[in-house]
Amino acid sequence: MKKSLILIVSATMLMACNTKNPLLSGSETPYGVPAFDQIQNKHYLPAFEEAIRQTEAEIDAIVNNPEAPTFQNTVAALDRSGALLSKVEGAFFNVLDADGNDEMNQIAEKVTPMVTNLSDNIMLNEALFARIKTVYENETNAATASSLTAEQMRLLTETYKHFVNNGANLSEEKKERLRQINQELGLLSLQFGNNTVAETNAYQLFITDEAELEGLPESAKEAAKEEAVAAGREDAWLFTPKRTSFTPVLQYCTNRELRKELLMAYTTRGNHDNANDNKAIIDKTMKLRIEKAHLFGYTNPADYILNDCMAHDSQTVNAFLQSVWEPSLAQARKEAAALQELLDQDLPGEKLQPWDWWYYAEKLRVKQYALNEEELKPYFELSNVRRGVFGLAGKLYGLQFEPLHDMPVYNPEVEVFKVTDSNGNLVGILYTDYFPRAGKRPGAWMNNICNQYIDDNGVNHRPVIINVGNFNKPTAGNPSLLSMDDLETLFHEFGHALHGLLSNATYQTLAGTNVPRDFVELPSQFMENYCYEPEVMKTYAFHYETGELMPDSLIQKINNAKHFNQGFVMTELLSASILDMDYHCLTDTADIDVNAFEAESMERMHMIPEIITRYRSTFYNHIFTTGYEAGYYSYTWSAVLDADAFYAFKETGDIFNPEVARRFKHLLEQGGTRDAQDLYLEFRGKAADPKYLLIRKGFVEE
Numbered sequence: 088m089k090k091s092l093i094l095i096v097s098a099t100m101l102m103a104c105n106t107k108n109p110l111l112s113g114s115e116t117p118y119g120v121p122a123f124d125q126i127q128n129k130h131y132l133p134a135f136e137e138a139i140r141q142t143e144a145e146i147d148a149i150v151n152n153p154e155a156p157t158f159q160n161t162v163a164a165l166d167r168s169g170a171l172l173s174k175v176e177g178a179f180f181n182v183l184d185a186d187g188n189d190e191m192n193q194i195a196e197k198v199t200p201m202v203t204n205l206s207d208n209i210m211l212n213e214a215l216f217a218r219i220k221t222v223y224e225n226e227t228n229a230a231t232a233s234s235l236t237a238e239q240m241r242l243l244t245e246t247y248k249h250f251v252n253n254g255a256n257l258s259e260e261k262k263e264r265l266r267q268i269n270q271e272l273g274l275l276s277l278q279f280g281n282n283t284v285a286e287t288n289a290y291q292l293f294i295t296d297e298a299e300l301e302g303l304p305e306s307a308k309e310a311a312k313e314e315a316v317a318a319g320r321e322d323a324w325l326f327t328p329k330r331t332s333f334t335p336v337l338q339y340c341t342n343r344e345l346r347k348e349l350l351m352a353y354t355t356r357g358n359h360d361n362a363n364d365n366k367a368i369i370d371k372t373m374k375l376r377i378e379k380a381h382l383f384g385y386t387n388p389a390d391y392i393l394n395d396c397m398a399h400d401s402q403t404v405n406a407f408l409q410s411v412w413e414p415s416l417a418q419a420r421k422e423a424a425a426l427q428e429l430l431d432q433d434l435p436g437e438k439l440q441p442w443d444w445w446y447y448a449e450k451l452r453v454k455q456y457a458l459n460e461e462e463l464k465p466y467f468e469l470s471n472v473r474r475g476v477f478g479l480a481g482k483l484y485g486l487q488f489e490p491l492h493d494m495p496v497y498n499p500e501v502e503v504f505k506v507t508d509s510n511g512n513l514v515g516i517l518y519t520d521y522f523p524r525a526g527k528r529p530g531a532w533m534n535n536i537c538n539q540y541i542d543d544n545g546v547n548h549r550p551v552i553i554n555v556g557n558f559n560k561p562t563a564g565n566p567s568l569l570s571m572d573d574l575e576t577l578f579h580e581f582g583h584a585l586h587g588l589l590s591n592a593t594y595q596t597l598a599g600t601n602v603p604r605d606f607v608e609l610p611s612q613f614m615e616n617y618c619y620e621p622e623v624m625k626t627y628a629f630h631y632e633t634g635e636l637m638p639d640s641l642i643q644k645i646n647n648a649k650h651f652n653q654g655f656v657m658t659e660l661l662s663a664s665i666l667d668m669d670y671h672c673l674t675d676t677a678d679i680d681v682n683a684f685e686a687e688s689m690e691r692m693h694m695i696p697e698i699i700t701r702y703r704s705t706f707y708n709h710i711f712t713t714g715y716e717a718g719y720y721s722y723t724w725s726a727v728l729d730a731d732a733f734y735a736f737k738e739t740g741d742i743f744n745p746e747v748a749r750r751f752k753h754l755l756e757q758g759g760t761r762d763a764q765d766l767y768l769e770f771r772g773k774a775a776d777p778k779y780l781l782i783r784k785g786f787v788e789e
Contacts, residue, residue: 156222613732
């Protein structure tokens with residue numbers, strides 16, 4: 088009796104707590120988005136604890152079901168489990184990345200091991216795996232006709248493989264070690280990301296003599312002045328290792344020492360032998376990843392990670408990278424020679440350095456094409472560009488975007504849009520968050536806040552998607568004006584958003600961007616093809632002051648220069664991809680001297696000294712924080728697909744061809760419900776041809 092009373096009291100207290108916690112109370116919000124306007128930091132930990140408890144209860148119900156294992160009572164039930172946890176994670180981790188603070192970092196350090204432990208408990212649950220294995224063997228028995236749909240069979244197969252790849256078949260001793268490794272890796276990843284943000288925020292360079300900023304555009308100086316004022320220095324201009332801050336200096340400032348100072352501040356983050364140094368974290372991370380691969384019988388982490396990707400193994404990836412690396416490096420050498428000639432005119436006898444490349448490349452672009460990027464920026468006003476990509480999605484896929492006001496947001500700079508199809512049906516909700524802030528990690532990304540799926544009653548739950556960037560903030564004198572790189576990034580991340588928004592899968596495990604990593608960049612990079620197409624530019628390239636459309640002569644200049652500096656772009660990207668593979672092809676757990684390892688990697692690939700790889704090891708968030716380990720090559724792998732896919736439109740003479748767009752939309756809607764290669768073959772009718780990427784880059788003639 089006393090025990091029952093305690094349980095009743097505990098349940099009552101929990102209900103009372105839940106009514107006060109917007110993550111648990113079930114309070115209605117528009118379109119089921121998180122109640123960001125009500126959520127406080129104190130709500131997260133109790134929400135995680137309750138969500139984990141509920142997930143554990145759901146798993147127990149599956150395991151203890153007295154009925155024989157079936158697809159519905161085991162595999163589909165597993166896919167449906169963890170709904171509350173998905174809701175809590177969707178709120179917490181998106182805010183942590185985009186608007187975090189010290190308190191949230193401390194919460195993350197507590198909840199990351201909790202979530203990791205839950206995942207391991209599920210993946211290593213012998214009774215649960217036994218049920219999944221029974222269903223798998225029954226449904227894949229050649230002597231028995233399966234009653235499952237193609238999507239159900241895909242979910243079953245992927246679920247079975249996922250359990251095997253996460254330790255279900257390991258011995259008890261190895262399972263225990265796997266748990267320890269996963270816990271450590273989770274915390275190391277979190278620490279690496281926190282250190283990178285801390286390093287970025289810690290560096291501030293105040294310039295008090297305006298003469299040192301010669302050549303820097305007025306808009307960049309205005310932004311730097313506002314940053315300094317915000318930091319309490321009205322007598323200075325403030326520069327930081329954030330790209331929006333230092334890139335204009337690299338591109339335009341005549342002060343060579345200032346260019347060097349800021350580029351080195353950016354490329355040495357996490358490499359200062361201080362509290363934020365990431366070298367020891369890299370060493371520990373790689374040792375654990377190698378040990379983990381060995382637990383599964385793989386020689387190196389790359390082969391373990393790649394076994395469920397399109398490329399399948401490290402040998403295939405390395406051969407692919409090498410095939411693209413050689414022409415890219417050859418082109419970069421030609422570009423370096425041309426830039427050296429310009430440098431010789433200014434500084435005879437000096438050698439071209441990485442901090443010179445952007446500056447002299449901009450000079451060369453003006454010389455060869457009469458194209459100055461500062462001339463373009465007034466036409467790339469952020470809200471106009473966003474309207475342009477919205478219109479592009481409308482023309483291709485019939486989507487409409489309606490701004491929603493008074494929606495719950497985690498920061499006043501966030502905007503929200505309702506997305507509908509041509510019949511007015513809800514497609515999803517899109518959050519956009521474009522400006523840098525102290526609590527935001529560097530870069531740009533897309534993520535799910537709420538997943539898409541179809542429930543047992545046939546209700547299609549539409550997704551809530553977020554696009555995040557670090558573009559130029561508006562200043563007192565100018566709105567947010569994008570560089571060409573920013574412009575391409577916005578199109579890119581919007582492509583990811585469309586992949587998530589258009590998802591039409593039954594099971595959330597297979598929905599949206601839940602596809603192989605070397606396929607997930609296809610939708611995003613595909614959208615980049617439209618950036619500078621004249622028909623598209625005429626929908627967004629309006630001068631922010633006059634409202635005039637960019638003249639045809641300027642649009643033509645952009646397209647004349649489309650192959651300019653592509654050797655640099657590809658070499659910077661591919662060198663980072665090769666460095667990633669070099670780390671993940673390691674086979675032993677000997678100590679890693681990170682700086683020496685990186686230098687040896689660059690030497691092996693014959694990297695030219697005038698270019699620094701896109702991501703130095705100590706701030707390489709893609710492979711040490713965000714899940715792209717042994718996967719950065721996917722940007723180039725997917726580039727082969729996206730160049731070929733865009734050519735499917737161009738060969739018809741209509742880049743908006745309705746029939747081709749319908750087929751590509753179908754590919755986006757499928758998510759991971761089918762094999763990625765099969766999806767692409769269905770869209771294109773044949774395998775992707777790598778020549779279209781080389782043509783687009785200007786490395787070969789069409």
